Amino acid sequence: MFDLATVFEFTRDTVIFTVGLTAVLASLGVILCSSPIYCALYLISHMICLALLFLLYNAEFLAVVQIIVYAGAVMILFLFIIALLGGKKEVQELTFERSIAVAFIFTLLGELYLSATVGPTKQIEGKINPEIFGTAKAIGLELYSKHLVAFELASALLLVAAVGVICLAKFSFAPLKRR
Amino acid sequence: MDWVTKFLDELWDFIVQSLSDNVPLIVGSVKAIVIAVAVMSVVPGLVWLERRLMGRFQVRLGPNRVGPFGFGQPMADTIKLLFKESIIQSSADKFLFHLAPAVVVFTAIVAFAVIPFGAPFEVFGQNIELWGANVNSGILFVFAISGMGIYGMVIAGLSSNNKYSLMGGLRSSAQMISYELSLGLSALSIIVLTGSLSLMDMVVAQESVPFILIQPLAFLLFFIAGVAETNRAPFDLPEAEQELVAGFHTEYTGMKFAMFFMGEYINMVTMSALVTLLFLGGWNTYGIPIWPILAFAAKVVFLLCVFIWLRSTFPRIRYDRLMTFGWKVLLPLCLLNLLITGTLKVL
Numbered sequence: 001m002f003d004l005a006t007v008f009e010f011t012r013d014t015v016i017f018t019v020g021l022t023a024v025l026a027s028l029g030v031i032l033c034s035s036p037i038y039c040a041l042y043l044i045s046h047m048i049c050l051a052l053l054f055l056l057y058n059a060e061f062l063a064v065v066q067i068i069v070y071a072g073a074v075m076i077l078f079l080f081i082i083a084l085l086g087g088k089k090e091v092q093e094l095t096f097e098r099s100i101a102v103a104f105i106f107t108l109l110g111e112l113y114l115s116a117t118v119g120p121t122k123q124i125e126g127k128i129n130p131e132i133f134g135t136a137k138a139i140g141l142e143l144y145s146k147h148l149v150a151f152e153l154a155s156a157l158l159l160v161a162a163v164g165v166i167c168l169a170k171f172s173f174a175p176l177k178r179r
Numbered sequence: 180m181d182w183v184t185k186f187l188d189e190l191w192d193f194i195v196q197s198l199s200d201n202v203p204l205i206v207g208s209v210k211a212i213v214i215a216v217a218v219m220s221v222v223p224g225l226v227w228l229e230r231r232l233m234g235r236f237q238v239r240l241g242p243n244r245v246g247p248f249g250f251g252q253p254m255a256d257t258i259k260l261l262f263k264e265s266i267i268q269s270s271a272d273k274f275l276f277h278l279a280p281a282v283v284v285f286t287a288i289v290a291f292a293v294i295p296f297g298a299p300f301e302v303f304g305q306n307i308e309l310w311g312a313n314v315n316s317g318i319l320f321v322f323a324i325s326g327m328g329i330y331g332m333v334i335a336g337l338s339s340n341n342k343y344s345l346m347g348g349l350r351s352s353a354q355m356i357s358y359e360l361s362l363g364l365s366a367l368s369i370i371v372l373t374g375s376l377s378l379m380d381m382v383v384a385q386e387s388v389p390f391i392l393i394q395p396l397a398f399l400l401f402f403i404a405g406v407a408e409t410n411r412a413p414f415d416l417p418e419a420e421q422e423l424v425a426g427f428h429t430e431y432t433g434m435k436f437a438m439f440f441m442g443e444y445i446n447m448v449t450m451s452a453l454v455t456l457l458f459l460g461g462w463n464t465y466g467i468p469i470w471p472i473l474a475f476a477a478k479v480v481f482l483l484c485v486f487i488w489l490r491s492t493f494p495r496i497r498y499d500r501l502m503t504f505g506w507k508v509l510l511p512l513c514l515l516n517l518l519i520t521g522t523l524k525v526l
Contacts, residue, residue, distance in 0.1 A: 072326035
């Protein structure tokens with residue numbers, strides 16, 4: 001009869017393959033769909049598929065953060081703007097076949113460039129502690145020891161950007177008067 | 180007929196083998212089904228509790244005609260909702276219109292999966308753990324999934340093609356995003372105290388003293404933000420009838436309408452369970468002779484009653500005040516509390 005180990009290895013591979021394929025199809029939907037609401041929803045499903053892929057490779061913390069930050073916080077703002085501007089369908093100037101052809105050409109060129117510059121895939125060097133792999137602890141240890149300066153610089157950059165946005169978007173605010 | 184018996188034997192062996200090899204998988208599936216069914220069947224009971232308690236708070240009887248103590252009322256309501264005609268107006272986006280309530284209920288049920296409600300125990304040599312999934316970053320998982328629930332409301336507002344729905348959807352999502360910050364930041368002080376993101380570790384850390392005594396301000400902030408996060412009164416702006424008809428679910432009828440309320444009630448249970456785990460010591464009994472799981476359930480039911488009590492006590496607050504309260508009062512207080520907690524922890 002069947003060898004169970006291979007059966008489950010097979011199902012795991014199938015799940016990973018299905019999730020990856022869904023991610024690719026969703027990202028295609030983002031650029032090929034004409035209604036902005038559906039584009040945003042495709043992008044959300046793409047993010048969720050990426051989070052699932054992280055989860056399937058045991059990177060639990062990364063998966064959760066991916067959902068909170070990208071699928072949760074960033075994409076809800078996209079949907080807000082679409083709702084405020086009114087999500088009308090756009091008329092596509094390019095025909096479908098032409099856009100496919102252009103995309104295909106660029107993909108081939110990109111592939112050519114990649115295969116010329118990047119060698120065969122390599123394994124990651126160094127040790128990984130399997131006990132804490134994928135947890136918040138592992139990421140924290142890495143982030144706050146090796147990459148502390150870069151991390152702090154990035155956070156300062158983001159803070160400056162946030163303050164700048166508030167300065168640019170500032171409007172004279174008169175509180176509501178009681179009638 | 181020899182090959183038939185041989186085949187059956189092999190098949191039987193295969194089934195037994197695969198069952199004994201995959202006990203964790205089977206236990207996991209059973210737990211998933213039990214949790215999903217239990218969480219969904221809590222909803223009618225909660226509706227009954229809310230209507231009865233609201234009746235008492237307002238010095239009237241509440242539903243008492245159908246069955247003893249009105250127990251048949253939720254059943255009758257459910258049957259009515261199931262058989263009601265489902266109306267979809269012709270200008271709505273059909274796919275998104277159907278998707279929205281499903282997203283709300285799905286995320287509400289999934290968020291409950293990581294809530295532990297008792298210490299693990301042994302049955303037939305199997306270590307049965309009383310939670311759906313042991314996620315290391317459990318509390319982050321709950322926040323992530325409940326954040327995805329906002330999409331249900333936004334999609335409902337967008338797809339209905341109705342200005343009241345759109346405004347209601349935008350309002351509720353803006354409110355939930357604003358209060359999610361306070362929710363996360365007040366939970367962060369507990370994370371700092373325990374040094375872990377796992378809900379299990381948080382309960383273990385409260386074995387001697389519940390965190391409500393150590394972090395009373397964080398408890399208050401978390402509970403207020405939790406009430407706002409579940410869109411309950413006095414923060415039920417999306418359903419402000421005078422301004423918005425009924426908010427994002429204006430166009431919904433029948434069971435799809437009820438699914439939004441199912442989501443809301445399940446979120447209420449999840450939030451109460453979260454408050455219990457974070458601040459009230461989870462299933463720790465503190466010397467009272469009672470089963471730990473009953474202690475947990477009692478705390479959750481008490482918090483649910485507080486939710487209902489709040490609804491019948493406070494009037495709805497105005498929208499701009501709601502946002503001002505969230506950003507200018509709750510958020511600074513959360514940051515201050517976090518700062519103090521962090522400083523004390525380092526010292």
